[in-house]
Amino acid sequence: MDAVLWIVLGVLLAVAEIFTTTLFLIMFAAGAFAAAGAAALGAPTAVQALVFAAVSALTVAVVRPVIQRHRRTALEAGEQPFGVEAIEGSTALVIEPVDAEHGLVKIDGELWTARPYDATQSFVPGQRVRVIRVRGATALVWQDDVSSGDELPEARG
Secondary structure, eight states, X not given: OHHHHHHHHHHHHHHHHHHHOSSSHHHHHHHHHHHHHHHHTTOOHHHHHHHHHHHHHHIIIIIXXXXXXXXXXXXXXXXXXOTXXXXXXXXXXXXXXXXXXXXXXXXXXXXXXXXXXXXTOOBOTTOEEEEEEEETTEEEEEEOOGGGOOOOGGGOO
């Protein structure tokens, strides 16, 4: 009967992890499943609790840092960015007026919906802008004219 309780706890923790995506609760789910194995082998409740605590602690201390290291962005890891990461920081050409409600830019030959990074700005067709961030399928852009004296948002203190 103890094994079933540990399995139920493990499943609940695993399901909760799906909603949090922190890779933290899954470590405790692994501990619960290990404790279920101990219970199935006939270990007393104190040993089951010790197995749960030990496996949970080990996975948090050893496995989670490895997973976190692999979750870093390509730029943080010093690698060549790809996908959306490669678009951030690139130059775009405004195709349709960009303001807080709508806009269209061309980035490396592809059309993207766009909004100004600073909602008070607007850009006209033909203007060059810099992609600061990508949110979903929308590029957040900033004026690319370096001679204007405006600093990029990252450069502001």
